[in-house]
Amino acid sequence: MNLTSAFFTPPNFLGGSTSDATKGLGYQYSFSADTAHYKFLSFPLSTQETIGVVLISLMNMLANAGGIGGGGIMIPFMMIFLKLPIEVCIPLANSFALISSITRFVINYNQPHPYRPWRKIIDYEVVTLTMPMVYLGTMLGVQISAYMSQLLLVLLLQAVLIYTLYKTTQKGIQIWIKENQKKQGHLPLIQAEERKREIKRSRYTTSISRIRNAEPSEELKKITAAEGTHFTKSRILKIVSTFGVLFVCLFLIDRANEGKVSSSAVWNDVVKVLSFLFFVTFCILETLLSAKEIRQIHFIKRRDQYEFDENDIHFDKKYTAGFLISMCFLAGMLSGILGIAGGTIMSPLFLSLGMLPSVTAATNQYIGMVSSLSVTLQFMFKDKLNYGYLLFMGIFIFLSALLGLKQVNRLVKKTGRQSIIVFIISFVLFTSFMILPFKYAVQED
Template identity: 25%
Template sequence: ASLDGTTHQHVWPPLNAGWRTVLGSFVGFFGAALGSIGGLGGGAIFVPMLTLIVGFDTKSATAMSKCMITGAAISTVYCNLKLKHPTFNMPMIDYDLALLIQPMLMMGVSIGVICNVIFPDWLVTILFIILSLVTSTKAFLKGVETWKKEALIIREAAAKKSKQSSDGIEYAPPAGSDAVAETRPPSDKAVSIWKNIYWKEFGLLIFVWAAILTLQVAMNYVETCSTLYWVFSLLQIPVSAGVSIYQAVGLVQGKRVISSRANTQTSLKSHLVLICFFGVTAGVLGGLLGIGGGVIMGPLFLELGIPPQVSSATATFAMMFSSSIAVIEYYLLNRFPIPYALFFTCVAFIAAIVGQLVARKLINWLGRASFIIFVLSFMIFIGVIPLGTSFSLLNPFTTTIHITSYQSQNN
C-alpha cells in the first residue's frame, strides 16, 4: 500500500539463470563500471535494465537501482580513499564540499522516497527523461570546454619543453592550479586510508546518516500519516539543515574552505544557497527516480571548478550515504526482493572496482581527466534511450496489461 491508501502491484520476476538475468547482469556490470568513473552511480543504466530486460516494474526497479548504486559506491569510495588530490596535498575526496551538500542530499532522499510511493510510474518515467536530457547536455558542453583547455595546456607545455630543451634547461610543468588540475593524473601511490580521512568531517557525516536512519526506523513503527509519523519526518530537517548551515557559516567566515575549487573563496558565498538547494533536489530526484544524485552533483561540481577526478570521487562519497539510507527506507517499505538485490549489489560492487582501475590507467595514459566528464554525459544520456523508446509501455493502461502478463507467467 502507498501513503495515499492505494495499492501498487509489484512485478518481481523469479531469480534464475535465464537469459534475462544473464543479460541484465552484463548490462548492470557495464553500467556500474562506467558509473564509478563518472561519479554517477549508474542509475541511468540500472533502472532501464531492471525494467526492460529483467522485468521489474518501475517502482521496484527504482528501489533495486538504489541497492546497486550503494554497492558500487562503497567499493568506489574504498578505492578513492587511497588516492590523493591531483593538485593539492589533500585527499581525493573533498570532505568540506561533501559536508556542505551531503546532509541536504539525505534530507532530499527521504522526500523522494515518499514521492516514489505516491507518484504513478508514467510520471516517474517522464521526470527521469527530462532530467537526463538536460543534465547530459550540460555535462557534454562542460566536457568539450575542459577538453579544449587541456589541449591548449598540453600544446603550451610541449612548446615550452621543446624550447627549454634546446637551451639545455630541464623543463618544469606549469605551476598554475588550473593547469595542474586539468593535466596531472592522480598518483597511483598507495596512501594510508586512516591518514587520508578527515575524521571531524567524516564524523559529522556519520552523525547525520545515523540520525536520519534512526528517524526513518522510528517512522516505520508508528501509524502512517499519524502525528508522530510527521513529527519524526520533520525532525530530519533540523538535523540535516543544521549541519549544512554549520558548514556554510564556516565557509563564509573563512574558517573552512573548499580547497579543490579553482575559483576564489569570495565567489563561493553567492553559491552556498544554490549548492544546498541542488543538494536537496539531487536527493529528491535520487529517491524518486532511483538514481544516485550524481546526475545533479556531477555537473554542479564541475561548474564550481572542481577537477573531474575530485568531482567524481566526492559525488560518489556523498551518494554512498544517501543511497544506503534509501535502501533501508525501501527495505522497510518492502519495495524490492532481497535475493535479487543481493545478487545485483555484488555485481555492481565488483564492476565499480574494475571501473576505477581502468579509469586510473586511462588518465595516466591519456594525460587528460576530461574523459571522465564525457563518460558522465554518456551515462546520463544513454539511460534516456530505452525509456524514451519504450514510454508507450509505461502508461497506466499498458502497465496493467504488463503486470497481468507476468502474473499469468508466474502462476
C-alpha cells in the same frame, strides 16, 4: 522502508492480487507486497537473462568510471531483461549503488588530489555542506512523486536528463579544448582568464596579510591535516548524528502509520508531522552550522595564503555556499521524484562549478555511499531485499565497478585528460535518456 516510505503507501504496480507468480533468474518465485526475500537462484540462465546480466555489468562499469553510481540506470535493464517488478528492482539498485561506491572508496582510499598531493581526492567541504540537504531533498522528492502521474514523471525526467546532458557535454568540450591548448602550448585566453581570477583572489589575501603575518598558523595546520585524512571526529559525529536522527524519525513515523503510537488517529498524525518537522529542522540547522564552519576555514586559508588549486570551490561568500546547498537540495528532490541516482544530477552541478572531473567523481560517489547505506539498511530492516539476486548480481557489480575504476584511472593517468571522465558521464546520461522511459513503460504493463 526507504527514506519516505513511511509517509505513504506505495501503489501496486503489478496489478491484480498481491501475490503473482513471476519468472525469476532460473526459477519460479511468488512475489508478495510484504516481502522480497526469495529462494536463491538456480541455473542455467536464459539467453535474455544472460544478456541482461552483461548489459547491467557494462552500464555499471561505465557509470562508476564516471563516478555517478548508476543504480537508477540499472532498474529498466532489470525490469526488461530479468523480468523483475519495480518493487524488487529499487532495493536492489540501491544495494548495487552501495557496493559500487564502497568499491570506489576502498580502491581509491589513498588516492590524493591530482594537483595538491597533501589532500585526499574527496572534497569533504562539499560533502559536509550537501549531505543533510540531499537527505532532506530525497525525502520530500519521494513524497511528491506519490502524487505525480507517470506521464508527468517521464516528461520531467527527460527534461532533467536533457539539461544535464547538455551542460555536462558542454563542460567536457571546454575541458577538452583547454587540455589541447595546454598540450600545444597555446594558452593566451586561458592564461588571461586565470590571471583575472588570481588578481581577484590576491586582493583579498593581500588586504588580510597587511594585518597578519602570512606564516601558517596552528589553525591552518589542523585544516591541512584534516584534508589529508578521510576520518575525523567532526565528520564521524555529523554522519552518526544525521543517521541517528533519521532513523529515530522514520521509526516514529512508521509506528504512527501502523497505529502503534496511540489508539487515537489524531495523535498518530501529530507524531508523524512532528517527526518530519524535527528532521527538517535538524537538517537546516546542521547545514547552517556547517556553512559557517567552512566559511571560517576559508577565511583562515586566505589569511595564511593557503595554496588553493585553480579548480577549488571557494566559500568566502555566502552566495557560493547557498547556491551549492540549494542546488544539491533540488538534486536530491529530483532524485527522489524520478527514482534515479542523485549523482546523475549532482555531477553536472559540481562540474559547472569548476570542480575537477576526478574530484567530482570521487566526491559524488562518497555522498552516494553514505546515502545508499542509509536506504539499504532500511530495506533490510523491512525485509524488502531479494538476497538471491543481491548475492549473484553483487559479484558482477563489484567486478564491473572495479574494472571501470581501474580503466578510467589508467586512461586519465596515461593521457593526462580529465575530460575522459566527463565524456563517460555524458554517455551514461545519454543512455539514461534513451532507456529510462522503458522503465515506466514496463511498469505500466
